[in-house]
Structures are given as structure tokens and as C-alpha cells.
Amino acid sequence: MSAINRRRFLGLSGGVAATGLLGGLSLPGVAGARQLPTASTTNRTLVVVDLQGGNDALNTLVPQSGLYRDLRPTIGVDEGDLLSFKGLSHGVHPSLASLQNLWDSGQMTALYGIGMQGQGRSHFVAQDAWRTARPGEPARSGWLGRWLEASAAVDPLPLRAISLGQSTLAVQGVQGRPVAIQSVGGFRLKPPRLNSGVTAAVLSMGSPLEAGLMGQAQAAIPQTVEAVTQLQQLVAGIEINESEEVDLDGDRALFHAAQAIIQGDVGTQVIYVTINGFDTHSLQGPKQDALLRLVGDGLAGMFAALETTGHADTTLALVVSEFGRRGAENGSGGTDHGQGGLSLLLGPDVEQSTVIGEPDLGDLVDGDLRIMIDARSMYDNALRWLGASDSMVVDVLGGEWNDLELLRAL
Amino acid sequence: MEEREALAWLGRKIGWGLAEGQLDAWSQLGTAAVVDRLVDPDKAGIPARANPFVDIDVGDGRQARAVGEGTLNWIDNVVQTQRPLETFMEFFWSDYFAVSARVIQPRYWIFDHMNLLAEHALGNFADLLQAVSIDPAMLDFLDGRRSTKENPNENFGRELLELYSVGVGNFTEADVKAAARALTGWKVQRRNGSVRLVAFLHDDSPQLLLRVGGVHDLDSVLDAVLSHPATATRVVDKLAKAILGVGYDTEIVIGLAASFADDWELKPVLRRLLELGLAGHSVPTLLEPLAWYVTARRLPTPAPAIPQLREFFTLGGQIPLHPPTVGGFPSPDAYLSTSATIARFNLASHLAERSARDRAGGGAVGLTEDVDLLADRFGLANGFRPATAVALESLEPGIDRLAAALVSPDLVVV
Numbered sequence: 001m002s003a004i005n006r007r008r009f010l011g012l013s014g015g016v017a018a019t020g021l022l023g024g025l026s027l028p029g030v031a032g033a034r035q036l037p038t039a040s041t042t043n044r045t046l047v048v049v050d051l052q053g054g055n056d057a058l059n060t061l062v063p064q065s066g067l068y069r070d071l072r073p074t075i076g077v078d079e080g081d082l083l084s085f086k087g088l089s090h091g092v093h094p095s096l097a098s099l100q101n102l103w104d105s106g107q108m109t110a111l112y113g114i115g116m117q118g119q120g121r122s123h124f125v126a127q128d129a130w131r132t133a134r135p136g137e138p139a140r141s142g143w144l145g146r147w148l149e150a151s152a153a154v155d156p157l158p159l160r161a162i163s164l165g166q167s168t169l170a171v172q173g174v175q176g177r178p179v180a181i182q183s184v185g186g187f188r189l190k191p192p193r194l195n196s197g198v199t200a201a202v203l204s205m206g207s208p209l210e211a212g213l214m215g216q217a218q219a220a221i222p223q224t225v226e227a228v229t230q231l232q233q234l235v236a237g238i239e240i241n242e243s244e245e246v247d248l249d250g251d252r253a254l255f256h257a258a259q260a261i262i263q264g265d266v267g268t269q270v271i272y273v274t275i276n277g278f279d280t281h282s283l284q285g286p287k288q289d290a291l292l293r294l295v296g297d298g299l300a301g302m303f304a305a306l307e308t309t310g311h312a313d314t315t316l317a318l319v320v321s322e323f324g325r326r327g328a329e330n331g332s333g334g335t336d337h338g339q340g341g342l343s344l345l346l347g348p349d350v351e352q353s354t355v356i357g358e359p360d361l362g363d364l365v366d367g368d369l370r371i372m373i374d375a376r377s378m379y380d381n382a383l384r385w386l387g388a389s390d391s392m393v394v395d396v397l398g399g400e401w402n403d404l405e406l407l408r409a410l
Numbered sequence: 411m412e413e414r415e416a417l418a419w420l421g422r423k424i425g426w427g428l429a430e431g432q433l434d435a436w437s438q439l440g441t442a443a444v445v446d447r448l449v450d451p452d453k454a455g456i457p458a459r460a461n462p463f464v465d466i467d468v469g470d471g472r473q474a475r476a477v478g479e480g481t482l483n484w485i486d487n488v489v490q491t492q493r494p495l496e497t498f499m500e501f502f503w504s505d506y507f508a509v510s511a512r513v514i515q516p517r518y519w520i521f522d523h524m525n526l527l528a529e530h531a532l533g534n535f536a537d538l539l540q541a542v543s544i545d546p547a548m549l550d551f552l553d554g555r556r557s558t559k560e561n562p563n564e565n566f567g568r569e570l571l572e573l574y575s576v577g578v579g580n581f582t583e584a585d586v587k588a589a590a591r592a593l594t595g596w597k598v599q600r601r602n603g604s605v606r607l608v609a610f611l612h613d614d615s616p617q618l619l620l621r622v623g624g625v626h627d628l629d630s631v632l633d634a635v636l637s638h639p640a641t642a643t644r645v646v647d648k649l650a651k652a653i654l655g656v657g658y659d660t661e662i663v664i665g666l667a668a669s670f671a672d673d674w675e676l677k678p679v680l681r682r683l684l685e686l687g688l689a690g691h692s693v694p695t696l697l698e699p700l701a702w703y704v705t706a707r708r709l710p711t712p713a714p715a716i717p718q719l720r721e722f723f724t725l726g727g728q729i730p731l732h733p734p735t736v737g738g739f740p741s742p743d744a745y746l747s748t749s750a751t752i753a754r755f756n757l758a759s760h761l762a763e764r765s766a767r768d769r770a771g772g773g774a775v776g777l778t779e780d781v782d783l784l785a786d787r788f789g790l791a792n793g794f795r796p797a798t799a800v801a802l803e804s805l806e807p808g809i810d811r812l813a814a815a816l817v818s819p820d821l822v823v824v
Contacts, residue, residue, distance in 0.1 A: 121583075122572060124737045167727060167740075167747065183725060183749035192759040192813045201801040201814050202755070208797065213694040216746050217819035224751040244512070244734060331561060366583070 044314045045262045046382055047271045047302075048144070049295060050130075050168065051321035053279030054123065056288060056335050057342035057359070057369065058327065061110055062091040067361035071328045075284050075335070090355060095293035098300035102346055103353045107303075109406055111378060112357040113340035115371030119323060121337040123279070126322035131170040133376055133397050142170035143379055144270050146396045147388055148180065149173035158226035161270040162261060164240060164254045171272050180270070184235055184257065185242045187228050199225060234264040246277035248294055255298030259305050262315060269386060278321060282332035295319065299346055312348055316385055316407070318378065319344040327364045340369030343378055349385065349407045356404070376401035413441055416688040418789035422824045423692065424448065424653065424684070425494040427705030428789045430773075441688060448495035449532065449681045459496065459528055462487040463521035477517045481731045482716065484524060488700070488730075489707045495680065499531035500524070501700065501730070502652050507542045507574065508733035509551040519603060520731050523547035535645060536636055536674040539574060543628060544596055546603045552736070555598045559613040562590040569736055571620075575635035577644045581620060588617035592631045642671035646679060653683040655693035656741055662691055694823050696742040699726035702754060706816050709777065709787070711761040712768040718760045726753035751817075758816035762809045778802075778811040785820075794820050 059077050062068060069076055082091025085103045092099075102108045116129040118136050129135035133143035141149075148161050148171065159181065161171045167182035181187065191198040203225060206218040238257045241250025258271045275295065280287050299317055306312040324341030340359060359369040380401040383393045394400060417436045421428040436444045447454040462483040468476045491497040504527055511520035523545055530538035542548050548566070549555040557563035567589030571581040595612025598605050612627070619625040622634040635641055646667045650658050663683075670679050686692075697705060703722065707713075714722070723729045727750055728739050744750070765774040777784050781802045785793040794802065798818045805811045815821065 122568060124735060125572075125578060166734075167744070167749070172744070181749070182727070182747045185725065187749065187752060188756075189752055190756045190759050192762050192809045195810055198759070198805065198810045198814050201805050201810075202817055204801045204804070205795075205798045205814075205818055205820075210795075213696065214795075214819055214823050217696065217823050220746045220748070220751045221817075221819075224748040224755075227748050228752065 043265075044316070044386055045268055045271060045311075046144075046386055047258055047262075047273065047315060047317040048170065049273045049275065049299065049317060049319045050170070051278045051291070051295065051319065052127070052166075052274055052276045053321075054126070054323045054325055054337055055278045055291075055321040055341065056280060056284060057112065057324035057340070059284070059288060060093050060096070060292060060342055061112065061355065062093070063359060063361065064089050064091070065361045071361065073329070075329045075333055085353075087353070088355065093288075093292050095289050095291075096296040098296045099346075102300060102303060106353045107346055107348055107350050108353045109345045109350050110355040111343045111345070111373050111406075112355055113324075113359045113369055113372035114343045114357065114375050114378065115323065115340050115373070116375045117371070119339070119371075121323065121339070123322060123337070128169065130320060130322050130375060131168060133379055142168065142172045143383075143396055144171045144272065145169075145173040145180065147383055147386065147392065148270065150392055150395060151386075151388065158223060159230055159261070159266045159268050161272070162231070162268060163272045163274065164257055165242060165251070165274040166244065166276070168272050168274055171270060180272070181227055181231065183242055184231060184240060187231055189225060189228050230264075230266050231261075234260050234266065244276055246275075246291070248290060251275050251294055252298055255302045259302045262306060262311050263309050280325070280334045281330065281336060282334040284329075284334040303346065316345065316347040316349055316382065318382060319346070320375070324369050326367050327361060327369060328367060338368035339365060340371045343375065345378070345381075345406055351406055351408050356406075373404070374401060377404040378406065380404075381406045412791070413437065415791035416690070417441065417444060418791050419692065419824070420444065420448075420684065420688060422697075422705065422789045423687065423695075424498050425708075426488075426498070426697075426701045427708035428787070429708050430710070430787075433789060445681060445684050445688075448493075448684065449677050451493040451496055451532075456492050459491070459493060459500075460487065461525060463518075463525070466518070466521070468516070468518040468521075473517045477511045477520065477731070480518065480521055481511070481729070482719070485700070485703075485719070485730055486713070489704055495684075496528065496531045498652075499676070499680070500528045502649070503527040503531060503538070504731065505733060505738035506648060507548065508736055508738040509545075509547045510733055511731045514547050514550045516600065519547040519550060522603065524731065532676055532680065534674050535670075535676060536632070539636070540628070540632055542574075543570070543593075543632070544605050546598045546605060549596055549598050549605065554593060554596050557590060557594045557596070558611040559591075559594050560611075562587070562594050562613065564590045566590070567593055570631070570635065573737060575644070576620065576638045576640040580638065580640040585619055588619040588625060589631055589635075591615070592617050592619065592625050592627055596628075636671075636674070639667075639671070642667040642674075646670055649679060650683055653680070654687055654691055655695035656743070657693045659691065662686055696745050697822050697824055698739070698742050698745055699723060699728040699750065699753065700730055702822060703757070705788075705821065706758065706761055709774040711774045711812075712764045714757060714760050714764065718757060722753050722757040724753075725756075726750045754817050754822070755813075758813045761816065762813035765812060766809045775808050775812055778807045778815065781811075784815055788815075788821055790820055794818065 062077055062082055077093055081094045083094055083097055085092055085100055116135050119126040119129040131142045161180035163171055163180055163182045171180035203222050206222050209215045209218055235257050238253050240253040240257050241247040254273045258273060261268050277291055303312050306315055320343050321341050324338045325335035326338040330336050357372045376397045379397060380393055385407050414437050418433055421432060463480045466476050466479050488497050509523050511517050526541055526545055552566035552569055553563040554566040564586050568586045570589055571585060572578055591613045595608050597608050614626050617625045619634040620638050625631055625634050646663055650663050666679060666682060733739050777787055781799055782793055798820050802811050802815055805814055
């Protein structure tokens with residue numbers, strides 16, 4: 001079915017309100033759902049987990065350095081609590097115990113001292129830098145948003161990209177068109193008296209499509225109708241946290257939702273999970289303990305479940321954060337904004353379990369870990385893994401960043 | 411542009427919708443007089459804004475409830491405003507000097523913050539910046555009240571430079587530290603919100619800030635940031651984006667920043683920007699959730715049920731008094747998102763259903779009998795676009811047609 005026909009079909013058949021009428025579309029649990037209609041669909045899914053606020057790298061993967069204890073006299077992770085993973089010289093934060101299987105099976109790479117040139121110490125500047133991959137430029141579009149836009153088929157799959165937890169610039173396209181679903185929670189259309197004729201009429205306002213913002217406003221409606229129907233079936237019964245506050249149960253559910261969406265085989269290529277609370281200026285210990293456990297257990301559980309349905313092989317996870325925190329702890333049992341941070345790559349296509357980049361605690365820059373790896377080198381790998389061509393990667397990232405080979409079989 | 415069309419733009423863009431008969435009344439007054447009334451409502455004798463928070467019980471254990479009530483009262487105040495530009499600017503400043511009622515403690519300090527923004531909304535930027543800098547809500551939100559000579563906290567100093575004055579690229583890390591030191595020692599009494607500078611917690615040593623020497627206290631910090639040319643340019647650019655739209659032609663505001671920096675009076679700048687917009691220099695912009703909601707209510711539709719209203723602002727991604735970050739709300743384009751589209755669609759349905767049930771406020775349903783008249787009532791000078799008109803005609807007049815009209819792209823783009 002062509003784009004317009006499919007939309008018209010959705011609209012006229014009552015779309016949203018009447019889910020039973022959607023037998024013609026690929027939906028979870030429907031036999032043969034993997035046969036999606038567009039040729040551009042790949043079956044790979046990138047899951048980005050964004051630890052918002054700036055995760056403290058030094059207490060996550062603790063380097064073997066006497067200087068660590070000097071920098072962290074009261075909030076350093078106790079030597080006896082640190083986990084040792086096979087062949088890894090760093091001590092692993094005890095909350096990340098469940099990642100041991102992924103490490104042992106060669107599926108986890110850590111990038112230490114990662115950052116974005118000129119990211120600074122402002123949350124907003126650094127988050128924009130990481131999410132746009134264009135540091136220093138006005139923040140209008142995200143790195144994944146640009147890729148989603150550049151690689152979109154004429155009739156892109158409505159669930160290609162989904163933000164879980166919070167909306168994010170990372171998946172926003174240049175045009176400001178909705179290339180990603182930014183919230184799952186109330187993702188339902190309720191026409192008056194559930195009269196689907198209203199939905200159909202509103203859909204028909206979309207053609208002919210005009211230029212400029214009016215066209216974007218027109219296009220937003222059919223894209224919305226399509227997306228709503230499928231997504232609601234996928235995440236039925238999963239209570240995710242979409243507030244900016246930390247809610248451990250609701251944040252844990254973000255991983256369950258990601259898993260359900262991947263297992264639904266609806267052509268989702270990007271899932272962007274935002275978890276808040278990593279801005280640990282005070283009382284860092286218990287906060288980071290709980291949050292890292294959430295992330296470690298969430299990712300390990302997701303991959304284990306995906307393994308059982310044959311989806312793990314087509315899934316790659318990145319764990320990112322806008323900056324690392326300052327080397328020395330502050331006077332409030334926490335740490336202030338820093339520079340070089342820590343990212344993780346997880347999944348069967350990871351080249352090997354290793355740590356790339358070693359922060360030199362004797363060579364801090366203004367008290368912070370030095371940035372030694374540009375985050376765009378990691379993004380380059382992820383985009384190629386998703387199927388981006390050389391020229392597309394260069395367009396999206398604004399240059400060549402192919403200095404690291406982190407994934408196999410690209 | 412025809413005067414009536416220009417005034418319709420003004421009503422839709424700045425007034426967030428047109429009340430019944432408003433366009434006719436404005437046309438009779440003439441553009442110049444309308445701008446006068448908007449820019450200087452005191453002089454025009456328009457009754458002052460009522461304090462929307464006055465009756466709210468902020469007693470123990472009522473924080474969340476009080477803030478919820480306050481937010482709803484504030485939104486209602488916006489719908490009822492007799493001073494649309496002042497209201498527009500109050501919201502603008504709540505985005506510019508974003509403080510979130512979700513974050514501060516106690517949360518109800520947001521009320522005085524909003525009242526302060528309203529008081530200065532059309533006033534003087536230098537006075538506003540001074541007042542906001544020692545506003546209890548801001549002192550809590552950006553940690554000023556926790557910043558002392560022994561342990562200066564950079565949070566407010568950084569945002570003062572990055573967001574409230576010169577902007578990224580015009581200051582150094584050393585400037586952040588200097589501003590932080592000079593602003594140490596401000597304390598707030600939790601009991602009554604009174605603010606004072608505590609001498610022994612304040613670092614009075616001279617600092618170099620933005621190449622200005624001898625900076626040591628709030629006044630000298632503000633003198634330094636206000637004497638930097640980037641500050642006026644940045645504020646004027648923000649105002650122009652709000653009034654003329656993101657992507658406006660920057661050539662047309664050249665010179666405005668220089669005169670603004672002479673006295674920091676907002677009225678002349680706002681007047682000039684309104685005149686530019688009336689002369690056709692605005693670029694199309696999406697109505698943000700608050701603006702769209704107020705536009706729908708001016709039809710008039712009856713007040714929505716509170717759960718539906720909450721859901722609208724939450725899913726729409728713009729909860730007044732609760733900006734998501736210190737950088738404020740997202741830019742208008744963000745509200746093309748699927749979630750914001752759903753938010754509009756569902757609230758339009760709800761408002762239409764309620765209009766049919768509510769005799770007093772049900773005039774909106776009656777307006778749908780004639781699609782051309784409905785377009786006129788919305789201030790769409792050239793009527794609905796053909797596809798929209800056909801779509802609306804395909805529906806029965808009444809609830810369905812009203813809901814569809816409210817979410818039409820024609821109404822959402824101004």
C-alpha cells in the first residue's frame with residue numbers, strides 16, 4: 001500500500017479507536033510480522049541509554065590507582081565491594097554485577113575518557129553537544145534524528161524511533177518533523193464520542209501537503225495516527241516512568257518496554273532511553289548505587305530476554321552520559337560537573353570485551369578527567385552498524401570519525 | 411497587509427486567540443491605538459492583573475496540592491487576561507528565567523516568582539534581572555542560597571552569564587568563578603521567604619568579571635553583565651524570536667539592541683517588534699501548547715475537566731510553572747511531535763464534547779454551523795485552506811466539526 005493509501009485506510013477504518021480493524025498491518029503476535037512493507041527496513045535496533053545529569057565514571061569503573069583514594073576519601077567505592085571481571089584491571093561498581101555475563105562473553109566495551117569537544121561543564125551545553133553531535137552549533141537536530149531523516153524511506157515506518165522516559169533532542173530531525181515518538185504514556189487518540197470520522201476528516205486536511213511549517217503541521221497528523229495504533233499494543237501493561245523525577249520501578253520498566261518493542265518486530269531501529277538522577281552533587285553513594293543497579297540489571301535482563309526470542313543478535317546498546325564528574329569529591333558527599341566520562345557498548349556485535357582509554361588521575365585538566373575519545377567515534381560505529389553509508393555518516397556527524405573499530409561485521 | 415489581517419495576526423500571535431467581537435473593536439480603534447493599549451495597559455486604564463495565587467493554602471503537607479492549584483489558577487488567569495501582551499511577556503520571562511516548581515523547596519515560592527515576573531513583564535530589564543537574582547525561588551533553584559565565601563556554588567553565576575545575559579561564547583570559566591564569588595552570601599529565610607545578604611558568608615574581594623575589575627557584589631556583577639554588548643543583543647534576539655518567530659530576518663532588528671542598552675526599557679523594544687510583525691515581518695510559527703489552549707478557550711469553549719487539562723499540558727510537553735530545564739521550554743518546533751499532536755487532538759475532543767453539554771459556554775458549538783464564519787472567528791483572514799474547509803464540511807456541524815477545526819493545521823500555525 002502506498003503512503004497515502006495506507007493512511008487513508010487507517011483513517012477511514014477508524015484508526016485508533018478501532019484496533020480490531022488493523023489486521024492488514026504488521027502487528028506484534030501476528031504471523032509473518034517480520035515481513036515489513038518497505039525495503040529500507042533493517043532488522044537492527046540500537047538502544048541508547050542516556051544517563052542524564054552526568055554519571056560519575058570514576059566510581060563506575062574504578063581505576064587501579066592510588067590517586068583514586070586521594071580524590072575520593074569518603075565516597076570512593078570500598079575496595080572490598082568492587083567486582084573483578086575476567087581480565088579487567090578496573091574494579092567494577094558492585095551495582096553492575098549483572099553485566100558480568102555480557103563481559104565474560106565478549107559483549108561489552110567501555111570507552112573511558114569519552115567526551116565531545118568543547119562540551120563544557122554546563123548540563124545543557126554538554127547534553128546538546130552529545131545529542132546533536134555538533135558541538136558549538138545551535139541545537140536544532142539530533143545525530144540520530146538526522147540519520148533517521150536522511151535514511152527515511154518515502155513512507156517511513158512510524159515506529160522507527162522511540163524515546164522512552166523523556167523526549168530528547170537526539171532523535172529530532174532537522175526539519176522538526178516528528179521522526180521519532182517522544183512519549184509513550186498518553187499515546188492514544190480520542191476523537192469526540194470516539195467517532196473515527198473525525199480522525200478521518202482531520203487526516204484528510206493533510207493533502208495536498210504544502211511547503212514549510214504548514215506542511216509539517218499537516219504531516220504530523222497522519223504520522224501520529226499510524227504510530228499510536230501499533231505502539232499501544234506493544235507496551236500494553238508496562239508502566240514506564242515519563243516524568244523527570246527518578247522512579248526506580250518506572251525507570252526499570254523502560255527496559256521492559258524497549259524489549260517488548262524490539263520483540264514486536266515493528267521496524268524500530270532506534271530506542272532512546274533517558275534516565276534522570278545522575279547529577280550527584282551530594283550524597284552520591286546511595287543515589288548512584290541504585291541508579292547503576294537499575295541500568296545494569298535493566299540491560300542484562302533485556303539482552304537475556306532478547307536472546308530467548310532470537311532478537312539479541314540484532315540489538316546493540318550504547319550507554320552515554322553528558323559528562324563525567326570531577327576527579328575530587330566535593331564537600332557534600334558528591335561530585336561536581338566534570339569532563340571526560342564513560343560510555344559502554346553492549347551486545348553480540350561488540351568486537352570484544354575491553355576498556356579503551358585509561359584516565360590518568362595524575363594528569364587531570366582543571367581537576368577533571370581528560371577527554372581522550374571523541375564520542376563521535378562511537379556514534380560513527382553505531383551509525384554504520386545501523387546501515388548508514390560513508391557519506392551519510394559524514395553528513396550526520398559533520399566529518400570523518402572512523403578511527404575506532406568497536407563492532408564486528410559492519 | 412490589510413489592517414484587519416494584520417490585527418488578526420496580532421490577536422492570534424500575541425493575544426493567543428481572539429475574543430468575540432475583538433477584531434471589529436480593534437479595527438475601529440486602529441493599529442496604533444491597539445499597540446498602545448497592549449504595550450502600556452496601565453496608561454490605557456486597563457485593570458491590573460489579579461494575583462492568581464492569593465487564596466491558596468500553602469500549609470504543611472500541602473505543597474504539591476498548592477502548586478497544582480496555583481498552576482491551574484495561573485492558566486485560568488491567562489485565559490481571562492485583559493492585558494494580553496503583559497501575559498504573553500509574563501510567560502516569556504517564565505521561560506527566560508526558568509525556575510521549576512517541581513524542583514524548588516518550598517515549591518510555593520514559584521508563586522512570588524511568577525508575580526515578580528508579571529510585575530516587571532513590560533518594565534525594565536535591568537530591574538527585572540536585579541529582582542530575579544535575589545528572588546527566593548531563583549536563589550533556591552540555582553543554589554544561590556547555598557553559595558558561601560567558603561564554598562562558592564557556580565550554578566547561578568554560570569546561568570547568569572550563559573542564559574540571562576551575554577550567552578555562550580562570551581564568557582570564560584574564570585568569569586563563572588568570579589561571578590559566583592561576588593554573589594556569595596545571599597540567604598533566604600525558609601519561614602517567610604525574606605532575603606538578606608550575610609556579610610560573613612559573602613566574599614567581598616574584588617573580582618575580574620567580563621574584563622571589568624573590582625566586581626564584588628550583586629550590583630557590580632549586574633553592571634558588568636549589562637555593560638557587555640552581547641547582553642542587549644541576546645535579549646532582543648530572544649524577544650524577536652518570541653514575537654516574530656524563530657528564523658525572523660535579523661537585519662530588521664539591527665540597531666534595536668543599542669537603544670535597548672541605553673535604558674533597558676522593554677516597552678520601546680516590544681512596540682517596535684509588534685510594529686514589525688504588523689508590517690508583515692513575522693515568520694510562521696507553531697502555537698505552543700499554552701498558546702493553543704488559550705486560543706481554543708477564546709472561542710469560547712467551557713473550561714475542561716482538570717484531569718484532561720493536566721494530561722494536555724503533560725503530554726504536550728509544556729507545563730506552565732514547570733519548565734523542564736533551566737533553559738526553559740523547548741522551541742516551538744518541538745510541538746510538532748506526535749505526543750503534542752495527540753495532546754491537542756484529545757483536548758480538542760474534550761472541549762468540543764463539553765461545549766455541547768454546557769449551555770453557558772456552549773457558544774462554540776453553534777459557531778460551527780457556517781465554516782466561513784468559523785474561520786473569521788478564528789482570525790483566519792483568508793478562510794480555511796481548501797482541504798481543511800472540505801474536511802470540515804464533511805462533518806456534521808457541532809461537536810465533531812468543532813473538534814476537527816481546533817486541531818486543523820490552519821489554526822495551529824500562526
